[in-house]
Amino acid sequence: MFRSNRLLWTLSAGLALTLVAGCGGTTKGSDEAAGDGGTATQGTANPDAPIKEGLKIAFLPKEIDNPYEVMVDKGGVDAVSELKGEGKEVGPSDASASSQVSYINTLIQQRQDAIVIAANDPNAVAPALKDAMSKGIAVVTYDSDAAVDARQIFVNQADSEEIGRSQVRMVSEQIGGSGEIAILSATPNATNQNTWIKFMEDELKKPEYANVKLVKIAYGDDDDQKSFQEAQALLQTYPNLKGIIAPTTVGISAAARYLSSSPYKGKVKLTGLGTPNQMREFVKDGTVTAFALWNPTELGYLAGYAAASLASGKISGKEGEKFEAGKLGEYTIGKDGEIILGPPTEFNADNIDDFDF
Incomplete structure (x- = not known):
């Protein structure tokens, strides 16, 4: 049986199921550095670097109207807002292998600072994500990973x-x-x-x-x-x-x-x-x-903090690096850039009314 202290706080069901989107993606001027995460994408990091304000971070779920994904991305957008950035959720209406590619390409054109994606197919999205990283955009996967060389960090919900x-x-x-x-x-x-x-x-x-x-x-x-x-x-x-x-x-x-x-x-x-x-x-x-x-909102929240830290050059995705994730505390990056949220909780008739998400 699994227990998680992080899941013991109660969410409002209305809040958890409300899709909160940040400001729409705008195109940066040509004189600005594409996706302020260039330092991180080059494999170097400064743990003392501050989180940059005004970061534009987009969350790309498997499917835009999936209630679970809505909760995850809600947590991510909330994290970005805490860090004085602009978060938004965009994505396809179906979960086919290649449906996310056009969205990635659009986010590259919009010069987002980071793309946070739950990959429908690890290989179908890889070329577009590699293109994003080559342009200095930080790439974080969550829930469902992409090819390891097509992102810098994978936020895994549990082991x-x-x-x-x-x-x-x-x-x-x-x-x-x-x-x-x-x-x-x-x-x-x-x-x-x-x-x-x-x-x-x-x-x-x-x-x-x-x-x-x-x-x-x-x-x-x-x-x-x-x-x-x-x-x-x-x-x-x-x-x-x-x-x-x-x-x-x-x-x-x-x-x-x-x-x-x-x-x-x-x-x-x-x-x-x-x-x-x-x-x-x-x-x-x-x-x-x-x-x-696990708590879906916390998964997105952690991914949002990871993306902001990556885009700010505080971390690069290397094993052993640490960063603060707001109310969730400190996390350490593991092998292959993986971060684990924590153990899930088992729900049954005895405890299900203790949770609201």
């Missing part, structure tokens, strides 16, 4: 291995250690999803899961209706299915909605990653026993 393995532990406990299970993922190319699934599959090789069989990995493309249909198809195709892992907030809520009004309610266990507010009714009505997540 990827532990996320994957813990999902298997939860579903195995809920089905009594025996039976068929399936995974309802987001898009086939999502870096975070594939990393977690890799560790799930490895966890299932352990002797204690000898009687747990993974029969299908389905993809709902982070689309509510498709995820709903995929959940329905799983139960129709595998009538002996005992559990579903949905490591995506869109997928778990869609699957819960289907199960809650089906004959499988209470018989097929569902776990994964979701927000307390979207899953509360399904926990209370017995559809879902337990699931987990």
Whole structure:
């Protein structure tokens, strides 16, 4: 079971679900340095450098109307505002592999100081992100990473291995250690999803899961209706299915909605990653026993501070560098430029009303 002290403060649901956008991206004059993060992109940093005021930082989610992404980017924009900068969220309406590329190119033209992106595909966005860095724009990924050489920092929501393995532990406990299970993922190319699934599959090789069989990995493309249909198809195709892992907030809520009004309610266990507010009714009505997540707003907040520090030359993305992230405190950059927000929390009937996001 996961606990996180950082998640124990309560957010207003209305505030968390309100998309707050900063000033629109304006084009800097040709006499200005492109994306004041040039120092950081060259691999040097001055930890004593102040955070520059007026930084323009854009957040590019997988999909602009994804409620989870809205909360993440809200936290990021709030962080930029705290630092007297201008933050905004822009992005595609679909989560296809190449849908973010045109937005990156536009942000380069607008001379943003930093681009903070949750990559739909690690390689599809790489050329455009490399172009941004070559022009002195700081590049930070969050939630779902891009190719390592196409960004300077990756803000990971939690330890990827532990996320994957813990999902298997939860579903195995809920089905009594025996039976068929399936995974309802987001898009086939999502870096975070594939990393977690890799560790799930490895966890299932352990002797204690000898009687747990993974029969299908389905993809709902982070689309509510498709995820709903995929959940329905799983139960129709595998009538002996005992559990579903949905490591995506869109997928778990869609699957819960289907199960809650089906004959499988209470018989097929569902776990994964979701927000307390979207899953509360399904926990209370017995559809879902337990699931987990980190605080999405804190993830965006941390990414915002990382981007501002990078664009100001305080950090360069090298392992061992430290920076302050406002109310979250000090963070240290790990291997390959990775920063981990912290452990997720497991939510169940006993504690779900303690959280509001």
